[in-house]
Amino acid sequence: MTGLDPSLLRxxxxxxxxxEAVWEELLRRGWSDGLPVIPPTPERVAxxxxxxxxxxxxxxxxxEGNEATLARIAANAxxxxxxxxxxxxxxxxxxxxxxxxxxxxxxxxxxxxLVFNGPVRGELDINCSYEMLSMTSxxxxxxxxxxxxxxxxxxxxxxxxxxxxxxxxPGRASMVFGEFEEESPWEPHSVxxxxxxxxxxxxxxxxxxxxxxxxxQVPQRASELLLILSRCLDYVRGNRIGPTPDTGGPVxxxxxxxxxxFSKDGWTKEQLEAALTDAVNQxxxxxxxxxxxxxxxxxxxxxxxDPRMGQPKPEGPATVxxxxxxxxxxxxxxxxxxWGAPVTxxxx
Amino acid sequence: xxxxxxxxDPTAKAASVPVATMVERPATLDGLVLGxxxxxxxYDRYTAVLERLxxxxxxxxxxxxxxxxxxxxxxxxxxxxxxGRDVDVAVVGFGACGGCAPWAAMDAMELEARGVPTxxxxxxxxxxxxxxxxDAKGYPLRYVLLTQYLDDLDEVGxxxxxxxxxxxxxxxxxxxxx
Numbered sequence: 001m002t003g004l005d006p007s008l009l010r011x012x013x014x015x016x017x018x019x020e021a022v023w024e025e026l027l028r029r030g031w032s033d034g035l036p037v038i039p040p041t042p043e044r045v046a047x048x049x050x051x052x053x054x055x056x057x058x059x060x061x062x063x064e065g066n067e068a069t070l071a072r073i074a075a076n077a078x079x080x081x082x083x084x085x086x087x088x089x090x091x092x093x094x095x096x097x098x099x100x101x102x103x104x105x106x107x108x109x110x111x112x113x114l115v116f117n118g119p120v121r122g123e124l125d126i127n128c129s130y131e132m133l134s135m136t137s138x139x140x141x142x143x144x145x146x147x148x149x150x151x152x153x154x155x156x157x158x159x160x161x162x163x164x165x166x167x168x169x170p171g172r173a174s175m176v177f178g179e180f181e182e183e184s185p186w187e188p189h190s191v192x193x194x195x196x197x198x199x200x201x202x203x204x205x206x207x208x209x210x211x212x213x214x215x216x217q218v219p220q221r222a223s224e225l226l227l228i229l230s231r232c233l234d235y236v237r238g239n240r241i242g243p244t245p246d247t248g249g250p251v252x253x254x255x256x257x258x259x260x261x262f263s264k265d266g267w268t269k270e271q272l273e274a275a276l277t278d279a280v281n282q283x284x285x286x287x288x289x290x291x292x293x294x295x296x297x298x299x300x301x302x303x304x305x306d307p308r309m310g311q312p313k314p315e316g317p318a319t320v321x322x323x324x325x326x327x328x329x330x331x332x333x334x335x336x337x338x339w340g341a342p343v344t345x346x347x348x
Numbered sequence: 349x350x351x352x353x354x355x356x357d358p359t360a361k362a363a364s365v366p367v368a369t370m371v372e373r374p375a376t377l378d379g380l381v382l383g384x385x386x387x388x389x390x391y392d393r394y395t396a397v398l399e400r401l402x403x404x405x406x407x408x409x410x411x412x413x414x415x416x417x418x419x420x421x422x423x424x425x426x427x428x429x430x431x432g433r434d435v436d437v438a439v440v441g442f443g444a445c446g447g448c449a450p451w452a453a454m455d456a457m458e459l460e461a462r463g464v465p466t467x468x469x470x471x472x473x474x475x476x477x478x479x480x481x482x483d484a485k486g487y488p489l490r491y492v493l494l495t496q497y498l499d500d501l502d503e504v505g506x507x508x509x510x511x512x513x514x515x516x517x518x519x520x521x522x523x524x525x526x
Binding site for chain 2: 014022030079306
């Protein structure tokens with residue numbers, strides 16, 4: 001007895017001892033993301049639920065307002081390869097997606113990037129270090145994949161159903177890591193976001209990619225590193241929908257060595273975030289005829305008494321995180337989607 | 349022997365929404381105010397020809413235009429609402445980008461809800477996202493397709509496009525609902 005509503009069960013014409021046949025059938029039904037999945041048998045789903053009420057609606061998702069019940073979430077978590085102990089973290093992440101992740105459904109390549117803080121990183125073995133974004137560790141790979149499967153299977157974020165994302169990006173499969181708090185000279189992001197130190201938490205960013213930033217010079221000069229980071233932010237400055245920014249406040253993921261370089265030079269995280277935010281908003285000088293025409297089109301609709309619209313700058317400040325392997329002098333810039341501010345919630 | 353596997357369905361179907369009531373179509377455009385909601389580079393060249401062609405067929409009382417500006421607050425919102433009150437039928441366009449197409453559909457739904465029979469002009473590439481936008485709200489809107497590359501057309505091309513679509517647009521505004 002699994003306690004699952006029989007109406008949730010589907011009988012597939014496939015030999016349960018033949019994983020390829022089962023997977024082919026799941027692909028045919030459109031349940032999979034293109035990679036092999038663990039079949040969500042009633043027993044596995046019940047184990048994932050751990051006694052929770054399968055019919056409870058945890059969150060509604062997408063413009064269709066579809067109900068993500070715990071049974072559906074658990075089934076997708078099983079398919080993604082999650083362990084049952086991941087479920088509490090997954091539920092908080094999905095809550096954030098439901099609250100602030102509407103743009104994750106939009107026709108843009110945004111990925112729901114999840115950054116974990118606190119003890120949950122160790123409890124779930126969430127990678128904060130080498131290859132943290134390469135899906136080489138189970139928690140990082142499967143937690144993000146579970147979110148994507150729920151977005152697709154429950155929220156309807158599939159081509160031909162809601163919005164058609166033009167290219168997509170690999171990060172939409174999973175973009176999960178932990179902040180390397182033990183190697184950071186500064187307070188964890190969750191604390192900066194208002195949570196108590198030592199509390200487990202997850203933050204949702206709407207990431208649109210990842211760009212490596214390399215500064216190998218020894219000795220490490222913080223001023224030069226800041227200059228390189230600032231120049232790499234040209235992408236954020238330049239990517240626009242007409243005159244308006246397509247990218248929001250960038251996430252700058254410093255390697256532990258780069259973070260140390262800044263800290264050694266007396267930089268606080270707040271100072272660095274302010275400097276990087278300034279860097280985005282400086283040199284806002286890309287003037288294209290297309291931008292002028294678009295502004296004219298927009299301003300034409302305004303009443304003469306209203307202020308004219310100028311070139312808006314990206315909203316939201318830069319966020320600095322510390323993560324990645326200990327050895328290298330590489331950092332990473334993660335652009336984020338405009339209109340999608342990061343949100344943080346505790347995991348209890 | 350064929351074997352089966354019992355699995356838990358991980359999917360949710362789209363929440364069903366009640367079918368929205370579309371506005372009854374007038375039998376003719378004679379004596380009516382035609383509203384043109386405009387937004388897209390070069391689209392006003394198309395609507396200028398469209399207006400001329402519609403006027404050749406019907407004795408319109410007037411034609412009103414409103415820019416598809418955003419955000420709609422303050423005086424911009426007031427003007428949009430005035431547009432909804434003033435016009436008898438409306439053509440909403442041009443949905444030729446991923447934001448513009450659903451936005452055009454949403455404007456059309458708003459006009460229909462205000463009692464204005466409306467047709468939406470979108471490009472073939474964006475028809476799907478526009479239709480899914482209106483389907484999600486239960487509105488069986490009427491769509492007419494224009495080329496995605498409207499702004500590439502010269503005056504002759506615009507004239508041909510308008511002549512090739514005016515009958516379908518008019519039909520969408522006056523053909524009785526099924």
